[in-house]
Amino acid sequence: MTTDTPPPASAAPELEGWRHAYSGKVRDLYVPANDPATDVASAGRLLVVASDRVSAFDHVLEPGIPGKGELLTTLSLWWFDRLSAVPNHLVPDHSLGDDARSAIPAAVAGRAMLCKTLDMYPIECVVRGYLTGSGWKEYQQSQTVCGIRLPAGLANGDRLPEPLYTPAWKAPMGEHDENISFERTVELVGAEAAEALRDLSLSIFRTATDIAEAAGVILADTKFEFGADRATGELTLADEVLTSDSSRYWDAETWRAGGTPEERMASFDKQIVRDWLSTHWDGTGTPPELPADIVERTAARYRELLERLTA
Incomplete structure (x- = not known):
């Protein structure tokens, strides 16, 4: 099955004690079965389950990447632990076990997080440390990235003079997210929240960059999402x-060695899938099924990143 909309509810497993509430392209959300909430936003707690589904170019592809959900959840929890100074949406003691872990059904153990419901900001907080992707395309045309002027003479894959905060508006389901200016975020969420989102995103990025570089890995760019704690109003990482689904990571030694952009910037993510799909599909109709070797190579890149960072 391929689709440019979230998968049907039937794609999400039934879980004892939980009621399926929503499925995105790659994650399924559940509310407690005894919670009278009629939607995700009004629930007290959520179970966020990462599936093995893989998406590219707004389509969910077949087959999925075996073990992907558990790999990404493990990496998220590892990063939350290293960013302990930043409030996050995990129910307290999630990583330690006890009540939080016992509430996670065995069927999704290892790929689920028990989370507090937040009042989410409609902003994707994108931070770019290197010139690549859509930023490189824009730079070639106008010497800017998301409208921000950069020095002349930069090449694809170069480190930026300073990390750039380039927010995006989280569009309603079925629409594409839209890059926006900082001034537009002020209009959307107010000056105080906009400044806090920017400053905390840049701070987390710098901390994560140092941790990744110590493991021989470059964090080229990433996105964060935040909400307000409903009890305290505190800005909370969610x-x-x-x-490797929300970030672009490269091998530091390979990047320094030079070569073609493809060699320097081989990502620890689903770029293998994107590249194969770009070559074998013209973007119309139903995308082809992923061959076994593409699935295996992609799974290996996900595993390698986790091993490199957490060793």
Whole structure:
């Protein structure tokens, strides 16, 4: 099955004690079975389950990547632990076990997080440390990235003089997210929240960059999502964090060695899938099924990143 909309509810497993509430392209959300909430936003707690589904170019592809959900959840939890100074959406003691872990059904153990419900900000907080991807395309045309002027003479894959905060508006389901200016975020969430989102995103990025570099890995860019704690109003880190689905990671030694952009910037993520799909599909109709070797190579890259960072 391929689709440009979230999978049907039937794609999500039935879990004892939990009621399926929503499925995104790669994650399934559940509320407690005894919670009278009629939607995710009004629930007291959520179970966020990472599936093995893989998406590219707004389509969910077949087959999935075996073990992907557990790998990404493990990496998120590892990063939350290293960012302990930043409030996050995990129910207290999630990583330690006890009540939180026992509430997670065995069927999804290892790929689920028990989370507090937050009042989410409609902003994807993107931070770029290197010139690549859509930023490189824009730079070639206008010497800017998301409208921010950069020095002349930069090449694809170069480290930026300073990390750039380039927020995006989280569009409603079925629409594409839209890059926006900082001034637009002020209009959307107010000056105080906009400044806090920017400053905390840049701070987390710098901390994560140092940790990754110590493991011989470059964090090229990433996105964060935040919400307000409903009890305290405190700015709280949510969703997945610094995974290979939300971030672009490169091998530092390979990047320094030079060569073609493809060699320097081989990502620890689903770029293998994107590259194969770009070559074998013209973007119309139903995308082809992923061959076994592409699935295996992608799974290996996910595993390698986790091993490199957490060794």
